Amino acid sequence: MKKNLIYFSLFVFAGLVASCSDDDEKYTPIPPVVSIENTSGTLSVAQEDTLYFKANIESPIESSFQWSVNGKEASTDSILKFTSEEMGKFEIALTAKNADGEHSATTSVEVYGKYKYGTFVLNEGSGSNGTLIFISPKGGITDSIYYKANGSFLGGVSQDLFIANNKMYIVSQNGGGDGFLVIANAETLKKEVGYQDELKTTLSWPTHIAVLGENDIYLRDNNGVSLFNPSSKTVTFIKGTKNAQKNRMAVADNKVFASTNSKTIVTIETGKDTISHTIEFDDAISGLIKASDGNLWVSSGKKIMKINTKDYSVMQENEVEPFSSSSNMATPAISAKGDTLYFSGGTTKIYRHVFSKNQTDFMVDARTMVENAGIVYNYLGVNPMTGEVLLNTIKGYGKDYLINNISVFDFSSNEPKLAANYENYTRFPAGIFFTYNFE
Structure with a gap:
C-alpha cells in the first residue's frame, strides 16, 4: 500500500512538472506596437519651420523608445519637434523596445526653401539699392532677405520680379549692386548669377520682366521689349514693341503679353524677334494680368475684360463704376x-x-x-x-x-x-x- 502511494505521488509530481514545462513553452512574447501621429497635419515644411510628431506606444510591459532622423538619434521625448535648415527629404523613425522585442514606424518629410511660398514686396530703395521683403504664409515678415541670403545688394531702383523654373528674376532700373538683372534660387534667394555689363550698353532703364524659358528672358525698357539670352549673353530687340508701357507684362499660354502705345496689347512667342499678334482697345490699358484659368484680365478705360489667350477674342467685358x-x-x-x-x-x-x-x-x-x-x-x-x-x-x-x-x-x-x-x-x-x- 505504501509502495502504491509513493508511485502515485511521484506520478502527480511528474504531472505537475510536465504541466509547468508546457506552460513555459506556450508563453508568447509581446513586443511593443508603435505608430507616429502627425499633429501638424502636413508632411512638408519650410526651412526653419517646425513640424510636430507624437509617439503612440502600446506595450504590456515596461518599454523604452527613441526618435531618429535619417538614422541619427534625435529625441526620447514623447513629442518630436522637427526643424531643419537644410532642404530635401528626411525619414523620421520611432523605435520602441521592451524585454520581448522591438517595433518601428517611419514617415517621410519634405523640407522646401523658406521663400517658396508667400508674399514679396519689392522696394525701389531710397537713392540706393533695392531691397526685398518677405511675408510668410503665417504672417511673419522679414526685410532685406536678398542681402541676408547673399551679403550683397540688388541693383538700384529695383522695379519688377518674375518666378519661373524655380528661379527668381529681379530687374533693377539703374544697375549697380549685383546687376541690372539678378537670377536667384526661388526657394532660398541665393544668387546664381547677376548681369551688369551685358545689359548696361544695350538697355535703357529696364523696368519689367517676363520669362518663358531659361534663355527666353524678356525685359521692358525705354526702347520697348528685348529678349535676353543668358547663354549667349545677347540682347535682341522685339520688333513691334516700341513704346511698351512701363507696367507689368503677363505670361499665359506660353506667350508674353505686353501693352504698347497705350491702347494695344502685343504677343511675343519663343524663337521670334517680332510680335505675333496685336489686340486693339478703345481706351488706355491700365492693367494686364494672367487669370487663374490661363486667360487674361485686362482693364481699359472703365472696363474690365477677359481675353482668350488662344484666339485673342474678348470673352466678356464689364463696364465698371x-x-x-x-x-x-x-x-x-x-x-x-x-x-x-x-x-x-x-x-x-x-x-x-x-x-x-x-x-x-x-x-x-x-x-x-x-x-x-x-x-x-x-x-x-x-x-x-x-x-x-x-x-x-x-x-x-x-x-x-x-x-x-x-x-x-x-x-x-x-x-x-x-x-x-x-x-x-x-x-x-x-x-x-x-x-x-x-x-
Whole structure:
C-alpha cells in the first residue's frame, strides 16, 4: 500500500512538472506596437519651420523608445519637434523596445526653401539699392532677405520680379549692386548669377520682366521689349514693341503679353524677334494680368475684360463704376483671386468686382483703419490663395516716405478687418508679388 502511494505521488509530481514545462513553452512574447501621429497635419515644411510628431506606444510591459532622423538619434521625448535648415527629404523613425522585442514606424518629410511660398514686396530703395521683403504664409515678415541670403545688394531702383523654373528674376532700373538683372534660387534667394555689363550698353532703364524659358528672358525698357539670352549673353530687340508701357507684362499660354502705345496689347512667342499678334482697345490699358484659368484680365478705360489667350477674342467685358486708374503706376490697376477682382484707382479706397455677376462693391477706405495712410504707392495686390488684399501706403513725400504701411485687409466677413499692418518696412515699394501667381 505504501509502495502504491509513493508511485502515485511521484506520478502527480511528474504531472505537475510536465504541466509547468508546457506552460513555459506556450508563453508568447509581446513586443511593443508603435505608430507616429502627425499633429501638424502636413508632411512638408519650410526651412526653419517646425513640424510636430507624437509617439503612440502600446506595450504590456515596461518599454523604452527613441526618435531618429535619417538614422541619427534625435529625441526620447514623447513629442518630436522637427526643424531643419537644410532642404530635401528626411525619414523620421520611432523605435520602441521592451524585454520581448522591438517595433518601428517611419514617415517621410519634405523640407522646401523658406521663400517658396508667400508674399514679396519689392522696394525701389531710397537713392540706393533695392531691397526685398518677405511675408510668410503665417504672417511673419522679414526685410532685406536678398542681402541676408547673399551679403550683397540688388541693383538700384529695383522695379519688377518674375518666378519661373524655380528661379527668381529681379530687374533693377539703374544697375549697380549685383546687376541690372539678378537670377536667384526661388526657394532660398541665393544668387546664381547677376548681369551688369551685358545689359548696361544695350538697355535703357529696364523696368519689367517676363520669362518663358531659361534663355527666353524678356525685359521692358525705354526702347520697348528685348529678349535676353543668358547663354549667349545677347540682347535682341522685339520688333513691334516700341513704346511698351512701363507696367507689368503677363505670361499665359506660353506667350508674353505686353501693352504698347497705350491702347494695344502685343504677343511675343519663343524663337521670334517680332510680335505675333496685336489686340486693339478703345481706351488706355491700365492693367494686364494672367487669370487663374490661363486667360487674361485686362482693364481699359472703365472696363474690365477677359481675353482668350488662344484666339485673342474678348470673352466678356464689364463696364465698371467707379473704376479709374492713375497713369504713373508701374503695377497693374487690377488684381484677382479667381473670378473676383479688386482695384483702388490709386487711392486708399478699395473696391471689389465679382466679374461673373458684374457686381462692384465699395469695401473700405484704408485711411479709416490705418494711421498715416496718406499716399498709395503703386496698386494693391490680392493674395490668390487667401483673398486678403495688400496695400502699400506712405505718409507722404520728403522725409514722410519713411512713415509707411503694408496693410493686409480681410474681406471674408460682412465687416472689413485689418488682418495685419506692418509699419515702416518699405522704401518706395515697386510692387507686391505672390508666389502662387507664378505656379
